[in-house]
Amino acid sequence: MITIALPKGALLSDSIELFKRLGLDFTAFLDSKNRQLQITDPTNTAKGLLVRATDVPVYVEYGQAQLGIVGYDLLLEKTPDVAHLADLNFGGCRMSVAVPKTSPYQTPTELPPNGKVASKFVNCAKTYFQQLDLPVEIIPLYGSVELGPITGMSEAIVDLVSTGRTLKENGLVEVDTLFQSTARLIAHPLSYRLNLDNLNDLGEQIKNSVSKS
Template sequence: MSELTIAMPKGRIFEEAYQMLIEAGFNLPAEVEMSRKLMIEIPEEHIRFILAKPMDVPVYVEHGVADIGIAGKDVLLEQQREVHELLDLKISSCYIASAGLPQTTMDEVAPRIATKYPHIAMKYYKGIGEQVEIIELNGSIELAPMIGLADRIVDIVSTGRTLKENGLVEYEHIADISSRLIANPVSYRMKASRILDLAARLKQTVKEND
């Protein structure tokens, strides 16, 4: 049996997806020590996990370092990598929205949007006929409207608590987000039986978790 390399983000997504694999019948240790590890070998199942940052998972899969991976739909929409999206795992669900200060309108001349998702934001506003300036930020996005850097932000929303704590309100729901199973196109052909079997078994656990 050929080895299957799976790229996964550390943290909650890994924990939830790993539990789904156990529920799908894969012979995996109930707990794994991953505080410092970047790779985990499971010889019994001929599986190797690569633990990566969420934004790096599609890169590893696209370049064939990993056969398959689990990535957020936000990352897939933003990066537009050459990978096959096989299954919505329906974990880590959230959404992308625009937000800003209450009862404010965007600048009619040069509306500015602060975001760590420049591609998603530009595509959305272009789609509704708005010409905007994108300001790319990597952290503290909520600060941008508060200090006058931007009219709106485009960011991930889970509970809405962070927006509320910073005095912001939602304006537009842009896209629903959850974690997806993705595959390298070459691996999908060369290891089709293994990848399709894993996807089919995971799909059964998705149904149970609905």
């Protein structure tokens, strides 16, 4: 039986909707009272595994799940060893550089050479500033990255932006976009190559369902 790793959080309801269109019902995960992390769909065709978004590529890389749904941002940040099958065209957001509205630096290249940039996406931020040839220091934070500039710890942040509300509430403005991100379908490379449990068929069905919607 195929196991599908589904991400908690922002991408969950659209992911469940996608599989429902293909006859795989994991809606029980959306019930706020649900405590189960593994559910077999009522037709006994596939198993859903509910995990943190960051852990989805880990389960797929180790073959514990043959398919998974994850944001493009995490694929770029963690570079897991997984097969990238399709852009699912939902969960759109962007990775942006933001600075305080009142900052003297209103473009990334104006940041001082000893500048500090707070981010949860350390690798994405590093690559970006290396390409600009700007030797800034990346400060790894796990929550409330916007506190970096507010407390004066950093001149800028690199973070995922969807509506832009958090930035606005904290007096920050976007000055550049690293990349656009959407939800992606990933697969365990060996399972996909060997077509275990007819995995390729399900992959094709998902791709067709997305291009039609």
